[in-house]
Amino acid sequence: MISNLDKAKILVKALPFIKKYHSKTIVIKYGGSAMVNPVAREQFIQDVVLMKYVGINPVIVHGGGPEINEMLQKIGKESKFVAGNRVTDEETMEIVEMVLSGKVNKGIVADINKYGGKAVGLSGKDGNMLFVEKKFVEVDGEKVDIGFVGEIKEINTEVIKLLESNDVIPVISSIGVDKNGQTYNINADYVAGAIAGKLQADRLVFLTDVDGILLDYHDKQTLIDEIDVKKVNDLIERGIISGGMLPKVMTCLNAIENGVENVVILNGKLEHSMILELFTVEGAGTLIRKHENSKS
Secondary structure, three states, X not given: OOOHHHHHHHHHHXXXXXXXXXXXEEEEEEOOHHHHOHHHHHHHXXXXXXXXXXXXXXXXXXXXXXXXXXXXXXOOOOOOEEOOEEOEOHXXXXXXXXXXXXXXXXXXXXXXXXOOOOEEEEEOOXXXXXXXXXXXXEXXXXXXXXXXXXXXXXXXXXXXXXXXXXXXXXXXXXXXXXXXXXXXXXXXXXXXXXXXXXHOOOEEEEEEOOOOOEOOOOOHHHEOOEEEHXXXXXXXXXXXXXXXXXXXXXXXXXXXXXXXXXEEEEEOOOOOHHHHHHHOOOOOOEEEEOOOOXXX
């Protein structure tokens, strides 16, 4: 059992990190088991509320693939993907917006408010936040139309900054519009990276179902604690970073290129992973820096 003195020492050790991140913006891509597992979800929400109370500005960006699949299944519509992108016809787009901006978004907002935070739900349509163009994917050298899937072209963060200045946590669903007002589905990883870059966030955190970047996918002991962009590119060229991890890592690199200080790939199933990452020397997951440095 931890004594009261030990508890006090733990709090004191966190003080330098609280000072470091005070008033800084941290964008969190919320997904994976941390989103659907009730225990992991509760711990994540508690972590976010604590972050806000100690002066950090968390911005949450989320998707909701499993919930979308479940709703499509209920109406008898098959989920189709091309090159990892959801094929989104008009009917699917209506379901995607209903699930993301309605059920999922408002559920996160309600949970944050329940634990004493103040949150407001948004989509990329609010305040003209995300303007997109229609995205095409290339398959076997041919350009394929996948429907109402958008590629981000312009970002307006005014509404996010307004909420931050009023101590409100923005919760953003990955929906955007084109110049004609047509609604589009956007990959939530890309949304998080683009918003973090535009905000010049101190840190972008991807909550996933993996511990971070592994030298050997089957061996958790090969987790890379910290790495710089040059070494990441080397691992990509050698094929060590590949498969489903590759697009996520590429999004991390793009965010750093656009001004984010550090990017973290973090396992959302780890108990209070956000607090461990931000407020301990050891941290958690894999920290990606622009240049070689020590983890802090």
